[in-house]
Structures are given as structure tokens and as C-alpha cells.
Amino acid sequence: VIDPTDRGLTLGDGLFETLLWEGGLRHAPAHLARLAAGCATLGLPAPDAARAVRLMEEAVTQAGLSAARAAVRLTLTAGRGGRGLDRPAELDCQLFATVAPAPKPATPARLILSGVRRNEGSPASRLKTLAYLDNVLARGEARRRGVDEAVMLNNAGHLACAAAANLFWVDEAGALNTPSLGCGALAGITRARVLAAAEVREVAAPPEALTNARAVFLSNSLIGLRPVAAVEGRALVPWDGLPALERALA
């Protein structure tokens, strides 16, 4: 139960993490390290990692989803108080976990390029914050156009990421690319794992890089790596290097 004056609700002042549960929490240390780094950026105290893990595990048990493939969401708010935008002198941060079933998508994703831009000039664009409305709007646009997910460009016109995933493509020369964090890409946990497992160029690229790509795929903690079947209606074939990359991440 959340107070109606909680700054997480009134201002989006807080952070979240979405972890995969598959027989246990996957990559919890990486998620909690990212949360702590986000807290440092926002000026919030990082939650105790052991307590966060306990909250998430209890939430899975209480939801009866221990045997399922599930999404565990950990939410941290800046808590009540303050006058308008100013935070109070003493923070009253709230931490809680929710769980939902998360079957792995069975089909490749179809993408559009969204008209909603990513704010590359805010540190929040690299973080999973409670101020996720631009992503909601981009996804809504994708749904209205009958597809699965939206690619967001930044204000400079460069590719950033999808509404709820990072973006990779194989270019005409066969090289693997992803938007650099400076483009406003979310600092994804799976993105970092791909960068550690394969040779990937972090680039500032126009949308044509995607529409001219040999292959495109998405990454996030819940879907892992998901091939893309079409961008703006242009059909793409799956990348033959994807199964090997998935094995390298397993």
C-alpha cells in the first residue's frame, strides 16, 4: 500500500529492476549493482541487497510462481514528502517487489520506428526509472500500428533502444552493432552480457542502419535475445549467429 504523496507516484522519483525468475532469480547481483548505481545518480540511498533479494524471493513464493518462468519487479521510490520538486531532508524510501508470469515470446518481434524521442540529454535515459511514460507512449504507438515493439530515436535522430529492450543489428559487412549509451540507450543487463560475450560496436547510427541491416534482434532480461521479423514492414531473416550467441550467454 503506497501513500498518495509518495514521490514515486507524484513525480516518478524512483527506480525499478525487472529480473527473470527461472528456478531462482537470474543475475540478481548485476541487477542490484545497476540499481545501486542508479541510486547514486539520482541521489537516493541504495537499498540493502540482501533485503532486496529476500523481498523478491518472498514475492515469488507468495504468488505461487516458484515453478514458473516469471518476471520479478523490484520498485524503489523516494518516499513521501518534500514541497513540490524539492526532496525532504530525510528520505522515506519505499522498496517492494511484485511478480507476474513471463512466458518467453514464441515469435520474432515486429518493430516500428516511434515518433516519441528518447532524452539522450538526461542521465535518467540510461536508467530504469519510475518516469517511464515516454516508453509507454512509444509502446502504445507500436500496438496501435499492430506490431510488438517500438524503436526510439533520440533527439539527434540516432537509434537509442526499444521501449522495453536494447537493440542490436548485423550490418551489411556482417558486424554486430548496438547504440552507445550516450545515445540514450538503457544500460541493459543483457546488453552488457552480449558486449562481454561478443564483438559489438557501440555506435551513433541513423534509423537507416536498422532498415538496411542484414538482421536485427532485441535483448532484455525477460526475453533474453529475440529475433526481429520486420522493421517498419520490411521483412528480415533471423541472424544465423543468434543460436551461438544465446549459448555463449547461457
Next chain:
Amino acid sequence: VIDPTDRGLTLGDGLFETLLWEGGLRHAPAHLARLAAGCATLGLPAPDAARAVRLMEEAVTQAGLSAARAAVRLTLTAGRGGRGLDRPAELDCQLFATVAPAPKPATPARLILSGVRRNEGSPASRLKTLAYLDNVLARGEARRRGVDEAVMLNNAGHLACAAAANLFWVDEAGALNTPSLGCGALAGITRARVLAAAEVREVAAPPEALTNARAVFLSNSLIGLRPVAAVEGRALVPWDGLPALERALA
């Protein structure tokens, strides 16, 4: 009492209005019209205006602030549900009002230029949304630097607005200017009233326009018009046209 899965909390999916109470709600029709326009942009149903007014008036009475100068905040959330970013088929929007004393600032404002950019490429930048974290970060930067308020540039490097106010300046030729909405400026109610009462140029301008200005002032529904005493440490004298503009708005 808000559900922890309310999309207003988890994603910033919702809107708010801040109205001045001074013997009654000030400019309620304009605020509710802006809220309805914001709902249309976000794809949310606009709340019933009579119910919204009743909620706000009841909140003032219950807070014992009927005789005070007070800030009334009306918050609309997209409600519970949906999977991740996707909204549920049936929305469960929540509407509530909170009240706090709001004395008029007695001193002119001191400003800095924030490093947090405004997202001119999102329709949300023109709206008062629950995803207000960039504004929180900009204000926090101002407080750390010992001043009152932060000016936000957009990603093109043009002036947009302050963290919680619109921005006006008198240029060297004596003309009154404000950033255009296309720069990512909030569509302020007081801003619109100033534009109706005076000749104002809506412009895309670099930060030098502000640091070279003859005079600068801020506007919002709570402060009305507030003179600016300094921008980045450079002292400014109050604009001698400000009292006449205030009378024209009264």
C-alpha cells in the same frame, strides 16, 4: 491509498495539475481543459470536471486551509494493470487531490542552467506528467549549487523552461520573449495568460539570450510572476514592466 501496481507509480503513466487556492480555486477551467488535452495526448479518458472540482474543494476543506494561500494538486493515474508497458484493455484511472500551504515567494529567484536536458522530442515535455524525474534532478542540481531554480535547455541547446516554471526574458531591444512549446516548454496556464495579455515572441534561443537579457522572470500558477535576481551568478535588475503585467493578469 494507492495500489503498488498502479501505473502512475510504476511507470509515471498519468498527469497532474497544480492550482492556486486563494479564497477559491484559481483558473480551474483552464487547468481542467489542459488536463483533458493531456489525457487526449496520452490516450486516457478525461476526468469529469465537476467531480475534479469537488475533490479539490473537499481536500482544501479537510486540510483546514480554506482561509490560506494554498497549492491544490490534482493527480490522475492510469490505474492498475497491464503487462509491463502495455495498458490493460479496461483502464482503472484514479483521481485524487492533495493540498499544502503555498506562501508567495518573498524574494526574486536565483537561477542556474541545469545539465539535465528537456526532451523536446516527446509530447510529454509539454504536459505535467507523473514522469517528472528530469525536473526533480534539475531542481536538485539548483539546490546543491545554493540557488532556487534550474533552467533546462533541450537537446538542441535551446532554452525550454525552468524545472517548475515557464521562463520569460526582456532582450536588449526591450522585447519580451519566451521559449516556444516546440522547444519542450511546458504549456503553462500562466504562460498562456501572459501571452494573451502582452506582446511576447515565442522563440528558439540559446542560453546566451538569458545571460545577456535585460531582465528575466518566471511564471507558474503558484508564484504568478517572479522576478529573477541572477542567472549563473550574473546579477539582473527587476523588469520595470513587471508590475503592469501583473496588474493585467489580475
